[in-house]
Amino acid sequence: MADLSTTFTGLKFENPYLLASAPPTESDANIIRAFEAGWGGVVTKTIGLHPVMNVKGPKTKFLRAQNSGTGLSMNRRGNETTLMASWNWELISDKPLDWWIGKLARIKKQFPTRMLVASIMAGSGNDKELHAWQTLAKAVIAEGCDALELNFSCPHMDRIDMGSNVGKDKVLCSVVTQAVKEVSTVPVWVKLTPATSNIVTEATATFLGGADAICSSNTWPSLPLIDPQTLDFEMSVEGYCSSGGLGGPAILPLSMAKMAQMTAAFPDKEFSGIGGVSTFEHALNYFLLGCGTVQVCTAAMLDHAIGPNVIKTLMTGMNDFMDQRGFQSLEDFRGLRRDRVVSHSQIKRPDTVDYHGGYEEEHEGYAKPAVTA
Numbered sequence: 146m147a148d149l150s151t152t153f154t155g156l157k158f159e160n161p162y163l164l165a166s167a168p169p170t171e172s173d174a175n176i177i178r179a180f181e182a183g184w185g186g187v188v189t190k191t192i193g194l195h196p197v198m199n200v201k202g203p204k205t206k207f208l209r210a211q212n213s214g215t216g217l218s219m220n221r222r223g224n225e226t227t228l229m230a231s232w233n234w235e236l237i238s239d240k241p242l243d244w245w246i247g248k249l250a251r252i253k254k255q256f257p258t259r260m261l262v263a264s265i266m267a268g269s270g271n272d273k274e275l276h277a278w279q280t281l282a283k284a285v286i287a288e289g290c291d292a293l294e295l296n297f298s299c300p301h302m303d304r305i306d307m308g309s310n311v312g313k314d315k316v317l318c319s320v321v322t323q324a325v326k327e328v329s330t331v332p333v334w335v336k337l338t339p340a341t342s343n344i345v346t347e348a349t350a351t352f353l354g355g356a357d358a359i360c361s362s363n364t365w366p367s368l369p370l371i372d373p374q375t376l377d378f379e380m381s382v383e384g385y386c387s388s389g390g391l392g393g394p395a396i397l398p399l400s401m402a403k404m405a406q407m408t409a410a411f412p413d414k415e416f417s418g419i420g421g422v423s424t425f426e427h428a429l430n431y432f433l434l435g436c437g438t439v440q441v442c443t444a445a446m447l448d449h450a451i452g453p454n455v456i457k458t459l460m461t462g463m464n465d466f467m468d469q470r471g472f473q474s475l476e477d478f479r480g481l482r483r484d485r486v487v488s489h490s491q492i493k494r495p496d497t498v499d500y501h502g503g504y505e506e507e508h509e510g511y512a513k514p515a516v517t518a
């Protein structure tokens with residue numbers, strides 16, 4: 146068996162796979178099952194201090210494509226479909242901080258070698274909310290949590306001072322991270338929203354605030370499709386819907402693009418890849434771009450709620466890959482393709498043409514195309 150262990154933000158992981166913050170980690174019972182199944186770590190469902198009330202009715206559905214034909218729907222029509230994405234408008238944990246206290250400590254005591262990361266969220270814009278971040282941080286650290294993940298990324302919070310609205314504001318990214326770093330004795334990871342034009346801007350601000358790692362992506366802002374028969378959104382309450390988050394296979398290439406931007410800009414920083422992973426081949430994309438850990442949500446939700454088969458597949462796939470290629474550790478292949486994402490003008494043109502980066506002739510500011518092997 147190859148050595149799958151790795152060190153990320155100074156923490157020793159038995160394997161680089163975590164359950165992402167979401168329903169699979171919403172309770173102590175789930176987290177215990179996850180550790181028994183072999184996950185190297187879990188990020189708890191995001192914990193906050195404010196009142197949380199979810200919408201009436203279902204919070205998550207799965208979008209599937211018909212295998213023969215062009216159908217695309219959240220409503221199951223036979224078994225001949227392939228999973229395309231999850232869609233949800235679930236808020237953070239509706240269990241108060243007090244509910245988590247005691248349970249986190251017991252989990253950590255039962256699984257001392259597994260990494261227990263607490264996802265936390267408060268508001269922004271005033272000292273009271275900054276103190277709320279600090280209160281949450283101190284409470285979960287006192288429980289023995291190994292790291293914090295700051296949620297700057299939920300795309301559908303009901304409060305405008307929370308979630309992705311923090312992650313879209315570079316000043317808030319810095320200020321909130323710094324406030325948590327001031328009181329934290331454990332590594333602080335930040336989960337950024339992919340819903341900005343240039344994620345390197347927010348990543349820069351977050352690292353300036355002192356973040357130890359960046360995690361990406363959360364789900365992408367999106368709507369459910371409209372049923373052509375009923376003319377209703379496939380997910381709605383009394384006819385109304387609202388922007389929610391897309392996860393699962395559909396977002397793997399989207400999340401990779403965001404991750405590639407950040408790992409290229411910060412080759413020496415630490416990143417956790419999330420989005421669309423259910424097999425080692427999927428996770429490998431994030432490792433080759435430079436990520437040190439990978440997190441999973443949608444695939445685990447669909448596999449006995451916590452992904453016992455998913456984690457098995459991730460580990461055996463990684464083991465086989467390392468054995469076949471003679472890699473001793475993740476470090477031997479982490480980041481191997483980080484430098485292969487370049488600007489469009491740097492992609493080689495046919496030898497027979499005279500190419501000036503899309504301009505008629507060579508001019509100031511145009512970078513010569515890189516000559517690749």
Ligand SMILES: Cc1cc2nc3c(=O)[nH]c(=O)nc-3n(C[C@H](O)[C@H](O)[C@H](O)COP(=O)(O)O)c2cc1C
Pocket residue numbers: 165166167168190191204205231232233235236237238264296298299336362363364391392393394396419420421422440441442443444
């Ligand atoms: C139903 C549901 C609830 C989620 N809740 C949270 C949350 O509380 N905090 C958080 O940071 N991310 C949350 N996420 C986002 C996931 O952690 C993850 O970033 C996203 O689903 C992409 O990963 P995937 O493609 O493996 O699903 C949630 C996702 C889903 C589907």
